Amino acid sequence: MQPGVSGKYRPFPTVPLKDRTWPDKTITRAPAWLSTDLRDGNQALFEPLDPAGKLKLFRMLTDIGFKEIEVAFPSASQTDFDFVRELIEKGHIPADVTICALSQCREHLIRRTMESLVGARRAIVHIYAAVSPVYMEKIFAKTPAEVVEMAVSSTKLIRELAAAQPDTEWVLEFSPEHFFASELPFAREICDAVAEAWGATPERKLIVNLPGTVEMTTPNVFADRIEWMCRNLKHRESMVISVHTHNDRGTAVAAAELALMAGAERVEGCLFGNGERTGNADLMTLALNLYTQGVASGLNFSELDKIARANEELTGLPVHPRHPYAGDLVFTAFSGSHQDAIKKGMAGRGGADAWEVPYLPVDPEDLGRGYDSIVRVNSQSGKGGVAYLMETAHGLVMPRRLQVEFSGAVQRHADAKGGEITPHALWELFSAEYLKLRKPVLYAGHHLIERAKGQGISLTVSVDKKTIGLSGKGNGPIDAAVHALGMPISLHSYEERAVSQGADSKAVAFVEVSMEGVKGMTFGVGIHENIVTASIKAVVSAVNRLLTMAPKELRTSLLEGLVED
Structure with missing residues (x-):
């Protein structure tokens, strides 16, 4: 492939927004969060979760603090339908948690979705319709007017079916699919039409979810599109503006953050960035980014290692060792200069001081980690690699997280004794830490x-x-x-x-x-x-x-x- 081949790849158009305001804003409060791990995340797995695994993940999400959880595409399979019924009938949904179910804008699928939600205290019905020219013309062969009519008629059907189930508090969510590549006036038109069909009011708001279905350009352009919509929607005061960003260009988190600055109030995504193709916005990273800026996220990641291990076990997807906040090595310094700066920063701070430690944007203890693994002895620091010596001298290949843990003991020993740690001394230290424990x-x-x-x-x-x-x-x-x-x-x-x-x-x-x-x-x-x-x-x-x-x-x-x- 020759770089810069003319005509094959075209720059994405910018937004005619000359007086944009979002660059001057900061995020001062957390958005409403929706986890779609059980829907978007589940359908992206090599092996989708079985019912027991889904329930474990649902409970973990509620323990973290998610108040809105998209649990299934109930019209797509009997398994998904049955899972929604199990959540409702067996009382698994906490009183402050709202479940969400996705459906296409087709009558029999909507009826099946509403049937799955019978008896829920509060439920979000999430429908979507493609609004970009390429989708309407080449995939669905529909005119813009036909797409609007499809969305409006689906909304009216949901309103009719909801009226027949008054014991449930019904919320409608509408996503103009492929919003990123849509023509903005048409995206505005269809969202306003759905709001009118739903009878949205400031007290009974419609959730308008603007998805970066496929990430196509830099995050600032997405933010411009969000601000344009927030300015121009006719029924903005009767809407909750939500975003659902994907990570095709590797900037889903940035796009979501800039969208919040541009007026979005709600974010959808998955733990650790799971989701179709390159994944959704990583809600853990987003929440902890807010936390490091002094903004309470409403989500609890104080035992992040446990959450990561449980998520790995359930999904079969590993958390990368360099993953923000959750990676096994993100609080580990190999470089001698980094080690020195961290040691001095830790030694120089008082308990009441603001967190200002070089190379560490967050206190590891806040995430359930100790300080033992922050500085490790390895070949980069000139004292020999712990893992390398344990493998080559003793035939012991340690799991990566054990390497991190044991290196803290090695570091303490090196600081106390000085000098080089021989392979024999390393084995004796390992034995004392793990093998010869006889008490209590x-x-x-x-x-x-x-x-x-x-x-x-x-x-x-x-x-x-x-x-x-x-x-x-x-x-x-x-x-x-x-x-x-x-x-x-x-x-x-x-x-x-x-x-x-x-x-x-x-x-x-x-x-x-x-x-x-x-x-x-x-x-x-x-x-x-x-x-x-x-x-x-x-x-x-x-x-x-x-x-x-x-x-x-x-x-x-x-x-x-x-x-x-």
């Missing part, structure tokens, strides 16, 4: 019990030299061991590998866990000839690490409960 709980042995469903375990441990027999059951030996210990711990990741050290080949198990009442997550590691034994030892290792991190009262209570059992 010492693993003494176990016996597995086969069951018709899952497995049982008879687990022997020692606490303060007192031998205790525990029992538990679960879907496998690790789950059974967790239940046997009877502590409020959650398993977030598990990996097993072979490790060769000396003449004997052994198995190593890594578990990443969290505990109620203890901030953050930590790893446990177990090594043994038998992988099941290694896994159970890893669980006990993790429990010991969590107990040392727990408040004294919680630690005492859990250990007393263990002894009493």
